[in-house]
Amino acid sequence: MRRLTLPLTPETVASVHAGEAILLSGVIYTARDCAHKRIVAELDRLPFPIKDQIIYYAGPCPAPEGKASGSCGPTTSARMNSFAPALLDAGLGGMIGKGEMSEEVRLALKRNKKIYFAAIGGAGALYGNAIERSECVAYPDLLSEAVYRLTVKDLPVIAAIDAEGNSIYDQKNRS
Amino acid sequence: MRKIDTQSIADTVYRLALRACRSLTPSCLAALERAEKTETSPAARFALQTCLKNAEVAAEECMPVCQDTGMAVVFLSVGQNVALSGKPLAEAVNDGVRRAYLDGYFRKSVCDPLTRRNTADNTPAVIHTEIVAGDKIEISFLPKGFGSENMSRLFMLTPAVGVDGVLDAVVSAVRDAGSKPCPPVYVGVGIGGTFDTAALLAKKALLRDVGTRNEREDVAAIEETLLERINALGIGAQGFHGDTTAIGVSCEITPTHIAGLPVAVNMQCHCVRAAKEVL
Numbered sequence: 001m002r003r004l005t006l007p008l009t010p011e012t013v014a015s016v017h018a019g020e021a022i023l024l025s026g027v028i029y030t031a032r033d034c035a036h037k038r039i040v041a042e043l044d045r046l047p048f049p050i051k052d053q054i055i056y057y058a059g060p061c062p063a064p065e066g067k068a069s070g071s072c073g074p075t076t077s078a079r080m081n082s083f084a085p086a087l088l089d090a091g092l093g094g095m096i097g098k099g100e101m102s103e104e105v106r107l108a109l110k111r112n113k114k115i116y117f118a119a120i121g122g123a124g125a126l127y128g129n130a131i132e133r134s135e136c137v138a139y140p141d142l143l144s145e146a147v148y149r150l151t152v153k154d155l156p157v158i159a160a161i162d163a164e165g166n167s168i169y170d171q172k173n174r175s
Numbered sequence: 176m177r178k179i180d181t182q183s184i185a186d187t188v189y190r191l192a193l194r195a196c197r198s199l200t201p202s203c204l205a206a207l208e209r210a211e212k213t214e215t216s217p218a219a220r221f222a223l224q225t226c227l228k229n230a231e232v233a234a235e236e237c238m239p240v241c242q243d244t245g246m247a248v249v250f251l252s253v254g255q256n257v258a259l260s261g262k263p264l265a266e267a268v269n270d271g272v273r274r275a276y277l278d279g280y281f282r283k284s285v286c287d288p289l290t291r292r293n294t295a296d297n298t299p300a301v302i303h304t305e306i307v308a309g310d311k312i313e314i315s316f317l318p319k320g321f322g323s324e325n326m327s328r329l330f331m332l333t334p335a336v337g338v339d340g341v342l343d344a345v346v347s348a349v350r351d352a353g354s355k356p357c358p359p360v361y362v363g364v365g366i367g368g369t370f371d372t373a374a375l376l377a378k379k380a381l382l383r384d385v386g387t388r389n390e391r392e393d394v395a396a397i398e399e400t401l402l403e404r405i406n407a408l409g410i411g412a413q414g415f416h417g418d419t420t421a422i423g424v425s426c427e428i429t430p431t432h433i434a435g436l437p438v439a440v441n442m443q444c445h446c447v448r449a450a451k452e453v454l
Contacts, residue, residue, distance in 0.1 A: 021221055034291055061242045061282045070280050071233075071242040076322045076355050098322075099354040099414055120222050120413060121322060121357035122446040123229035124242035143293050144282050156225060158218055158415065168218060169354055169414055 003154070007052045007093055008115070016115055016159045018166040023154040024117065028054045028096065030148040032075055035139055036083040039147075043090055047138040048147060050092045056119075057097035059144040060128065069131040069150070071124030074098040077116070081105055088112045096157060100169040110165035118160035118168070130155045176258040177310040179454060181267035184314065187452050188249060188271025188300075191316035193279050195450040196244045197237060199230050202384035203361070203447035206422035210359060210412070219417025223359075226412075226445060241446045244281035245318035247272045247300035248378065254309035269298040284321070303375065312454040315382050323360060323444040326352035329374055332436040338393075341366060341438050342400060348440040349405050349421065354414020357444035361385055362405065362424045365439040366394075367431035377441035380425035382449055389426055398424045412445070422447075 004012060006026025016022070029048060031039060039046060057077050061070030077084075077097030084095060085108035094114040098121035109116055119127060133151035140146050161167045199207070207230075211223040233240040249268050253259075261267065276283055276297040286293045301319075328348040332340050345364055352360070365376025388395040401424040411417025422445060431437060 019218055021218070059242065059282060059284075061239050061244065062280045064238075064280045070282070071239040073242050075243070076325070078355055098357065118413060118415075120225040120229075122241045122444055123225050125233035125236065125238040125240060126225065126229040128238060128242070129232060129236070143295065144284070145293075156221075158221065158413075168416075171416075 006054055010113065013113055013115060013163050016162055018159050018162040018168045020159045022117070022157050022159060024157055025153045025155070026151070028056045028150050028152060029137070030056050030058045030060065030150060032057060032059050032145045033079055034142050034145045035147050036080055038139060040083055040086055048149065050087060050090065052091065052093040054094050054096060055087070055092060056150065057095065060134070060148065061124070061144070063134065067128070069128045069134045071128040072131060073124035073127045074119040074121055077101050084108060088114055101161065106161050106165050106167060109161050109163065113163040115159055115163055116161040117157040119155065119157050127155065176256055178258050178260060179312060181259055181261040181264055183454060184264065184312065185267040185271040187314050187454060188268050188316065189275045191314060191450040191452060192247060192272060192275035192318070195316045195448045196239045196279060196281055196318050197233055198448065199240060200384065200447050200449055202386055203422065203445070204230060206385045207445060210419040210422060214412070214418050216411055216415060216417035218415035219411040219413070222412035222415055239279070239281055240448060241320060242282055243284060243320035243322065244276065245320045246285060247297060248317040248319050249300050249302050250315040250317070250379070250382065251302065251304045252307045252313040253304060254311045255306050256310035257312060264304070265302055268300050268302055272300045273298055313451065314454065315449065315451045317382060317449045320444055320446065323356035323442040326356040326442045327377070328440045329370065330438045331370065332438055334434070334436050336436065338397065341436070342397065342404065344438050345401055345440050346404050346408070348442070350408055352442055353410060356442045357446070358410050358414060359412055359419045359422045359445050361443040361445070361447050362401065362421050363441035363443060364401070364424065364426040365441070366426060367429040368437060370437060372429060373437035373439035374441070376427040376429060377439035380427045381441060381443045381447070383425045385423035385447060387425065389428070391428065394426050394428050398426050
């Protein structure tokens with residue numbers, strides 16, 4: 001399987017095609033519904049960078065002793081449909097989540113040459129084990145919905161919508 | 176009368192919650208294994224293989240299978256020859272949930288619906304109690320994740336649409352849910368009763384082992400037809416297109432009003448987690 005290290009260069013982004021299985025390594029930031037509301041309200045004064053960074057739609061279980069994180073699989077991306085285009089236009093490097101996203105998000109990915117990766121929903125233990133470091137960088141009052149900066153190794157994903165706007169969820173692209 | 180202290184109910188709920196969140200039910204695991212063997216789409220097969228590997232990791236390392244350890248749904252069948260003592264029943268159930276979600280390092284996913292403030296201990300649990308014959312208490316624990324719960328639907332159909340209308344409604348719910356509820360899904364269907372009983376039956380249907388059939392022949396036939404039609408949708412694991420969109424369909428049925436035909440569809444993701452004990 002192809003291995004990629006974050007942040008992705010424009011050349012790498014252009015070489016990734018929808019449907020491709022990839023192991024991602026590097027830094028990503030978790031954010032779910034509540035965190036997104038705050039992020040779009042505070043875009044000009046965020047406590048963490050979003051330019052060229054990847055947001056992972058996820059809220060982890062607490063970390064037991066000896067582990068960097070508890071189970072941490074993806075949540076349903078479609079709930080973030082209304083937030084993603086603004087973040088991509090502000091320089092966000094891409095997203096990881098699960099399930100289809102709206103046409104507006106697909107167009108924003110194409111316009112900004114960014115990728116939406118699908119992690120496998122329900123595989124929380126496996127994804128939790130791919131996390132080497134985790135630190136809360138914003139909104140700790142949101143508990144599991146806070147923003148965590150994760151360092152991941154070999155996170156298994158599928159390129160779901162590529163920078164050309166091709167989507168694995170499109171009926172035309174049945175694999 | 177048989178005397179039971181509700182403390183033993185609290186302790187049982189605690190054990191059930193820990194067990195349920197860390198493993199798939201054997202019938203769910205077997206269904207996923209079968210789906211993986213026959214899947215022809217590479218992306219969907221990758222998804223199914225990842226799920227199977229995940230179940231192994233969760234078991235080996237005693238981790239929650241999915242980070243969405245859900246709202247705690249607890250079914251209690253209390254024998255009418257049981258006399259309960261100790262703290263109130265709901266308090267006992269919530270006490271078991273609170274301790275399990277803390278000790279198990281499970282996610283606390285319960286919040287006020289308007290302020291979104293988290294209750295921080297995953298309570299209150301959703302508790303369904305029924306009084307039955309006998310002197311035993313049966314406790315079932317179903318951690319319900321919301322990726323799938325969000326995609327559930329209730330249809331108040333007109334009697335004129337008949338069985339075909341029921342089939343169309345359920346298939347449309349699964350089609351509209353698409354990739355969002357973490358397919359392959361386990362579809363719980365409640366037919367009949369009132370607005371509320373249809374929904375409760377749909378949830379109860381999810382307690383059945385995946386692949387079992389309703390005792391009523393016509394209802395079992397509906398389950399078979401639904402499974403075929405849903406898998407013909409081609410949504411596949413994680414919506415990557417593929418052969419298995421549902422690992423199972425379970426229907427429960429009860430009489431309804433002459434003017435109505437309520438049908439509830441409770442969607443369950445491929446992580447079917449449930450545990451049961453009898454006191």
